[in-house]
Amino acid sequence: MAQATYDLKQLYYQMLRIRRIEEAIAARYAEQQMRCPTHLCIGEEAIAVGVCAHLTTNDKVFSNHRGHGHYLAKGGNLPRLLAELYGFAEGCCGGRGGSMHLTDLAAGFIASTPIVAGTVPLAAGYAWAEQMKKSGAAQGCASVARGRMPEATAAQGCASVAGGTAPRMEEVGRSRKPEPRMPEAANVVVIFFGDGCFEEGVMHETLNFATLKKLPLLFVCENNQYSVMTPLVERQPNRDIYKIAAAHGLQAMNGDGNRVDQVYALAQAAIANARAGLGPQFLELYTHRWPEHCGPNEDDKLGYRRPGELAAWKLRCPLLQARQGLLDSGLSHEAELADMETALVEELEQAFQWAQQGSRPSIDSMGRHLYA
Amino acid sequence: MAQATYDLKQLYYQMLRIRRIEEAIAARYAEQQMRCPTHLCIGEEAIAVGVCAHLTTNDKVFSNHRGHGHYLAKGGNLPRLLAELYGFAEGCCGGRGGSMHLTDLAAGFIASTPIVAGTVPLAAGYAWAEQMKKSGAAQGCASVARGRMPEATAAQGCASVAGGTAPRMEEVGRSRKPEPRMPEAANVVVIFFGDGCFEEGVMHETLNFATLKKLPLLFVCENNQYSVMTPLVERQPNRDIYKIAAAHGLQAMNGDGNRVDQVYALAQAAIANARAGLGPQFLELYTHRWPEHCGPNEDDKLGYRRPGELAAWKLRCPLLQARQGLLDSGLSHEAELADMETALVEELEQAFQWAQQGSRPSIDSMGRHLYA
Amino acid sequence: MHDVAVMSYGEAIREALDDALAKYPEMILIGEGVPDPKNIFGTTQGLREKYGSERVLDMPLAENGMTGICIGAALAGMRPVLVHQRIDFALLSIDQLVNNAAKWHYMFNGQQQVSLVVRVIIGRGWGQGPQHSQSLQAMFAQVPGLRVVMPTTAGDAYQFMLDAIADNNPVLFIEHRWLHPIKGEVDKTRSSAELVGASLLRRGNDITLAAFSHMSIEALKAATVLARHGVEAEVLDMRCLTPLDVDSVVRSVAKTGRLLVADCAPEMASMGHQLLSALFQSHSQRLRQAPRLIAYPNHPVPTSHFVANHYYPGAEEIAAKVLDMLDRQPLKEAVMLELQNDLAKDLPDRSFTGPF
Amino acid sequence: MHDVAVMSYGEAIREALDDALAKYPEMILIGEGVPDPKNIFGTTQGLREKYGSERVLDMPLAENGMTGICIGAALAGMRPVLVHQRIDFALLSIDQLVNNAAKWHYMFNGQQQVSLVVRVIIGRGWGQGPQHSQSLQAMFAQVPGLRVVMPTTAGDAYQFMLDAIADNNPVLFIEHRWLHPIKGEVDKTRSSAELVGASLLRRGNDITLAAFSHMSIEALKAATVLARHGVEAEVLDMRCLTPLDVDSVVRSVAKTGRLLVADCAPEMASMGHQLLSALFQSHSQRLRQAPRLIAYPNHPVPTSHFVANHYYPGAEEIAAKVLDMLDRQPLKEAVMLELQNDLAKDLPDRSFTGPF
Numbered sequence A, B: 001m002a003q004a005t006y007d008l009k010q011l012y013y014q015m016l017r018i019r020r021i022e023e024a025i026a027a028r029y030a031e032q033q034m035r036c037p038t039h040l041c042i043g044e045e046a047i048a049v050g051v052c053a054h055l056t057t058n059d060k061v062f063s064n065h066r067g068h069g070h071y072l073a074k075g076g077n078l079p080r081l082l083a084e085l086y087g088f089a090e091g092c093c094g095g096r097g098g099s100m101h102l103t104d105l106a107a108g109f110i111a112s113t114p115i116v117a118g119t120v121p122l123a124a125g126y127a128w129a130e131q132m133k134k135s136g137a138a139q140g141c142a143s144v145a146r147g148r149m150p151e152a153t154a155a156q157g158c159a160s161v162a163g164g165t166a167p168r169m170e171e172v173g174r175s176r177k178p179e180p181r182m183p184e185a186a187n188v189v190v191i192f193f194g195d196g197c198f199e200e201g202v203m204h205e206t207l208n209f210a211t212l213k214k215l216p217l218l219f220v221c222e223n224n225q226y227s228v229m230t231p232l233v234e235r236q237p238n239r240d241i242y243k244i245a246a247a248h249g250l251q252a253m254n255g256d257g258n259r260v261d262q263v264y265a266l267a268q269a270a271i272a273n274a275r276a277g278l279g280p281q282f283l284e285l286y287t288h289r290w291p292e293h294c295g296p297n298e299d300d301k302l303g304y305r306r307p308g309e310l311a312a313w314k315l316r317c318p319l320l321q322a323r324q325g326l327l328d329s330g331l332s333h334e335a336e337l338a339d340m341e342t343a344l345v346e347e348l349e350q351a352f353q354w355a356q357q358g359s360r361p362s363i364d365s366m367g368r369h370l371y372a
Numbered sequence C, D: 001m002h003d004v005a006v007m008s009y010g011e012a013i014r015e016a017l018d019d020a021l022a023k024y025p026e027m028i029l030i031g032e033g034v035p036d037p038k039n040i041f042g043t044t045q046g047l048r049e050k051y052g053s054e055r056v057l058d059m060p061l062a063e064n065g066m067t068g069i070c071i072g073a074a075l076a077g078m079r080p081v082l083v084h085q086r087i088d089f090a091l092l093s094i095d096q097l098v099n100n101a102a103k104w105h106y107m108f109n110g111q112q113q114v115s116l117v118v119r120v121i122i123g124r125g126w127g128q129g130p131q132h133s134q135s136l137q138a139m140f141a142q143v144p145g146l147r148v149v150m151p152t153t154a155g156d157a158y159q160f161m162l163d164a165i166a167d168n169n170p171v172l173f174i175e176h177r178w179l180h181p182i183k184g185e186v187d188k189t190r191s192s193a194e195l196v197g198a199s200l201l202r203r204g205n206d207i208t209l210a211a212f213s214h215m216s217i218e219a220l221k222a223a224t225v226l227a228r229h230g231v232e233a234e235v236l237d238m239r240c241l242t243p244l245d246v247d248s249v250v251r252s253v254a255k256t257g258r259l260l261v262a263d264c265a266p267e268m269a270s271m272g273h274q275l276l277s278a279l280f281q282s283h284s285q286r287l288r289q290a291p292r293l294i295a296y297p298n299h300p301v302p303t304s305h306f307v308a309n310h311y312y313p314g315a316e317e318i319a320a321k322v323l324d325m326l327d328r329q330p331l332k333e334a335v336m337l338e339l340q341n342d343l344a345k346d347l348p349d350r351s352f353t354g355p356f
C-alpha cells in the first residue's frame, strides 16, 4: 500500500485553516446573519486533520453536529459551507441544513447531522456497501450520489451562480491538502463522533455489525470529556471507551488528540489496517473544546469546567504544539508561518465575500425534494 | 453477609420441577387451549435455578419471552402461570399477557415481556430505586406495587376463585425452595436475557448506567447461541460477550450454564458482590435450548443446528449431570429421586386441574386498567 | 399479453422479491429470520440459495442500528429491503426511519436519496398480545418523506413490492399477516401503480366502504352477503396511506351518498380520521348522512383469546353498521346468520394451529 | 383564598417542579442538562442545590435506556420526571414509551403502574432545522395508555405539571419553546384540572378557533385584532390531546356555526384531523359551512430562515382564513396591517439572540 508522506507543515496548515475559519465564523455570528445552531471545533482541530490526511476523495467521511473541521479537513468546499451558514441557495445543502447538515459529495464528505449517533450506523452501512461492491456481491450497482443534483446547487455551478465578482470556486473552495495515492487498496469510511455519542445504544449495535462483517471502517471518538456542559463523570463510569470497542473485537487504540503527529500516526496504522481488510478500527482521542458547546462565545465563566481546566488545555493547543515542532525542527520558520496566515486571510475574505453574495432560496422551492 | 446453604438436592429438585412443568405444558399445547406464543426453557433450567437460589422475595427478577423457568425458580405461583396460559382471569396477569407476560409481585418476580431487551433497563431502574431508597435519597416513597390489585386476580384470592375442589394455593402455588436469610444486606435485582438480546443497543446503555451508579444488579446472559433459528455466527463476531461487560466496568464472569453447581457458585459470588455495594455484576452462561424457539415441539429436523449439536447438549443435560452428582456423592439415591417425581406429578395434576377450571375474563373487563 | 398466475399473497411477495433480486444487483434482503428455515412465513424461501448469503442475510437484533446501516448502504447505491416480522419491533428503529430515512433526500436538498424498503407485518390472533400485534401504521403514515403502503390483494402485493424496491424513497410496506394465505391473481405484466391510489374492489350504489388492509377483506365479505339482501356496497381498498387517495372516496360517495370507513387500528390511531377530516373540509355536502368509522378499541389487545376475539371488528360489525346507516335493521338477523362461521376468531384460517 | 402570581411559562414549570419535589420524596428529575448552568432554559434552576444530586440529575445520552430505567424506577415506587430538550430525541425512546410505559398498567392487569412524566419541548426558529424542531405530538397522542398534554398558559403549565407528577400514568408533557417567555397568572390554589378538557381563552359568536399549544397564542392575537373590526372569534385551547375534548368544540360551534382548527404540526400529523373527524361523525349539522384546518406543510422544515419563516402559519394566516370563511375579505388589508410587526419570524421574542 502506498504511504502518505508525513508533512507536519501541511498538517499545521490544515489545522490553522480550520482554526481561522472557525474564528471568522465566531466573529461574524453576532451579526445575526448566520441564523442556525453552530458548534465550533476550536481546540480539536488536530483530530480531523490528522485522520483526513490519510484519505482520498474515494474514502468517505460521516460526521456529527460539530462537523466544520471534518468537512474542511476532508476537502469540503469552504464558500459553500459559509453560504450554508447564511442560509443561501448556494450552500452545500442549499440552505436547508445550516451548520449541522453538511455535505460535499465531490469531496467524499457524505454527511453530518445533529441527532447524536444518527450517522454512526450510516457510516457502517456505507462501508458495507463499499465492501459488497468490491467483493462483487453487488456488481453493477448504481453510482453513489444517485440523487438528481439540482443545477443551482451543483458544485460546479458555484462560480457562475455567484456572479463575476466572486473568485472561481476551484481555486478557493478546496482545501489544498495533498492526496495520498493508494490506487488498488480498498476505500475506507470514517465516522467522527464524541464521547457523549458513545453512550447511545446504536453505537454498540454498529460496533457489533462492523466487526461481524469486518468492515473497512474507522471509528474516531473525539473524547473532549463533555456532552454539552455535562462532564464525563456524570455520564460514564471510570473506564476507557476504546477498551469497550476492543472488547467488541475491533482494533482499538487511544492517544493524544491534541498532538497532530500522534493522531496522524495512529490514523495511519488504523486506516492501513482497515484498507487491508483487517476489519473496523477504533481510535479514542482526548481533546478539549474551547468555545461554548453551541454558539460563538467562550463560556468558561459558567463554571461547568473544573477551574483551570480550559487554561491547561489551551497550553496544550494543537496548533501551538505543531508550530513549536515546526520551528524547533527547522521544518519551517516564522516568516513562512506568517505567509500562511496571510494566505488564509485572503482565502477567507474571498470565501466570505462569495458566500455573503448568495441568493435566498425561493419560497416556492421549500416543498421540493420531499421525494426523489 | 449470611451465606445460603449449598444444597444440590434442592437445586436438582427445582430444575426437575421446571422441566416437568415445561414438558406438561408442551404435552398439552396441542390441545389448542393454551392459545399464545410459548417459549419453553427445557435444557436451560440450571441457570434460573442456580441464580434464584440466592434470592429472597425482597430481591427482584425481570425476565424475557422465555420466562417460565425464571418465574418458577423465583417462587412464582404455578397454578396462576398455567391459568395465564389458558387465558383465564385467575392467571398471574389476569389472562392479559399469556406466556410472555408473567408477574408475581408477592414472589418478587416483577415481570417478563417479549420485546427483546425491553425489560433490561427496567431492571436497572428498579435497582436504582432500591439503591435510592436504601441511601435515603427517596425516603418516604410509596411501596412497590402501588397499583390497585384487582380482587379477582389478587394472589390471596386464588383458592376462593378456584372453588372448593382446587387445592389451596399456598400449598401448591409456591416453589418449595428454601430462602437464604440475609437480613441487613442490600436487595438485588436480577435480569435474565439471551445472547440475542445482548445485540440490542439498550443493553449497552443499561450497562453504562448500571456501572455509573454502581447498582445492585446482576445481569445473567443465557447464551444458548441462537436467536430464534439464527446462530451466533451470523449475528456476532467471534469474541466473548462477558468481556464487553467487563470493559464497561462490570465484574463479569462466564461459566457452564448446564452445571447447576457452577452456576450456583458463580451467582453466589456475583450476588454477594452486588449486595456488598460493589456494583453491577455480569454472568455469561453457556447453554442450549432443546425444543423449538417458540412452541411445544422439537425442531432439530429443520436443520438450523449443526448436526449432532442438540444430541451433544442433551448428553450435557443439566438435570442428568446434577442427578449423577447426587448419586455419585451419595447425597441422594434413586428412591428419593423417584419420590420427587411422584410429588411433582401430583403437584402438576393439582395445578392443571385448578388452572383449567379458571374463569373467562369478562368481555366488559377488556377496557379496564388502561389508566391507573 | 398477460401472464396471470394465481398465488397467495405470501407467495406473491416472495415472487416479487425474487424478481427484484434478479433485476437489481444492488438489492439486498435482510432481516431477522430471512434465511432461516421458516423464512418469514415462507416469503423469503429459497432466495439465499439463489442469490447468495451476501445479498440475502440474517441480522443481529439491533433494529435501529440495522435500519441506519441499511440507510447508509442505500446512500452508497444499494437497495436494501429490511424485514421486521412484527411492526412492534420497528418502533425501535423509528429514530432512523423518521430522523434520517424520511428526511434525507429533502434535508440534503435532493443531492442524496434513500431507496430503502422496510417490510413490516401487522396482525392478530393466537394470543400474540399487547406487544406483538400492534397496528402502528398511522404512526408512520404521518411522517412526511416516508411512503407507506398496505396492499390487500396478492396482485397488489406483487406489484407494490416491485414498485417499492424500484422507488428511490424509503417505503414502509405493511403486510397484515392474515392476508398471507389469501390467494389472488398476479399479473406480472401489469404496469406500475406507482404506489398511489385506492383500488375499487367492488361496485355498488348504496354505500361506500373505504377499508384498510385486512379490513378490505372483511368489507368484501360483508358486501357479498349484503348484496344477497339487496344492499349494494361499493368497496374501496385504501392500499396507499401516503398520499391517501381522498379523491376516489369523493367520487364514490358522490354516487352512494354514504360512507363507512373500516380500519384495522385503534380508533385513536386510525387513518380513517385523516380521510374523514379531508372529506369534511371539502366535500361534506356529498354525504346524505354522517359517515361512520369502525376501528379497534382504544386500548392494547389482551392476550386471552376469550376477550381478544371481541377486540377485532370484522364483516359482521361492518354489515351491522351498514344496515343501521341504511335503516334496514330488519335484515340484520338474516345477514348475521349468513356471515357466521365456526372458525375460531383468533385463527387466520383452518390450516393454522398456532403459535405465530 | 387565592395566591395568584404573575410569572412566565418557564418559571411556572420550575415552580411546579420545585413544589412537586418538596411534596413527593419519591420524585426524581432527570435529563440531559437538568443540572447544568443553563438548566433546560432555566426551568430546572436551583433544584439540584435544593434537593440534592441524587434526585436532580443529568444522564447519559441514551434516550431509550434512560426511559426504560425511569420506568423501572417508577415500578419500584419512584415518580421520575424525564426531560428531553427536543421532542426529536424522544423518538429514540418510543420503544420504551409505547411498548412498556403506555401498556404496563393494562398489560399487567392493573397490578403495576408507571407514574412517569416525560417533558419534551417542541418549537421552531433560529434554523434548528429538520432534525431539531419537529412537531411529533400526534405520534404520541395516538398511543392508548399515554396521556399527552400541551398546556399553553403559565397557569396551566403549573397546574398540569403538578397534576402530571401526581398522576399514576405515563404523561407526555409537551412545551412549545416559544411559550417559555410568555407571562401569565399562576394560581397555586387552583384545583386540579385532572389533565382533561379544553380551555376557553376568549368568547365570541362568529367563529370557533380550536387551537393547539402555541397556535392558541396566535389565534388569540388574530382574535384580538379581528374584534376591533367587529369579528368575534371564540378561542379554545386544546390543551389535552388524550382525550381530546370534542364536546367543548361541539358546544362552541353550536353557538358560532363555524370552525377553524389551528395546529402546530404538519397537516399529515395534525390532531386537528382527529377533532374534525369526530365532529363529522356526530355533529356536522351544527356547522353552517365546512370547517378548515391550518397546519404546517407536509415536509420537514428547512434550516434557512429565508424559507423557514414561510413554513409556519400564524396570526396572519388565521385571521385571513377567518375573513375568507366569513366572506369579509375587504377587512383583510386593515387586519393584516395591524397584525404585522417587525420581529423576525425566527425569533420567539426580542430578547432572543440565538442560538437555541
Ligand SMILES: Cc1ncc(C[n+]2csc(CCOP(=O)(O)OP(=O)(O)O)c2C)c(N)n1
Pocket (backbone or CB within 6 Å): A065, A066, A114, A115, A116, A117, A193, A194, A195, A196, A197, A198, A222, A224, A225, A226, A227, A228, A293, D032, D061, D063, D089, D092
Ligand atoms: C439523540 C440526541 N440526544 C441529545 C442531543 C442534544 N445534543 C446535541 S450535541 C450533544 C452533546 C454530544 O456530546 P459529544 O457526543 O461528546 O460531542 P461534543 O459536542 O462534545 O463534540 C447533545 C447532548 C442530540 N442532538 N441528539
Ligand SMILES: Cc1ncc(C[n+]2csc(CCOP(=O)(O)OP(=O)(O)O)c2C)c(N)n1
Pocket (backbone or CB within 6 Å): B065, B066, B114, B115, B116, B117, B193, B194, B195, B196, B197, B198, B222, B224, B225, B226, B227, B228, B293, C032, C061, C063, C089, C092
Ligand atoms: C425487539 C425485538 N426484536 C425481535 C424480536 C423477535 N424475537 C423474539 S425472541 C427472539 C430471539 C431472542 O434471542 P435470545 O435473546 O438469544 O433469547 P433466546 O430465545 O435464545 O432465549 C427474537 C428475535 C422481539 N421479540 N423483539
Ligand SMILES: [Mg+2]
Pocket (backbone or CB within 6 Å): A194, A195, A196, A222, A223, A224, A225, A226, A227, A228
Ligand atoms: Mg464530547
Ligand SMILES: [Mg+2]
Pocket (backbone or CB within 6 Å): B194, B195, B196, B222, B223, B224, B225, B226, B227, B228
Ligand atoms: Mg439465545
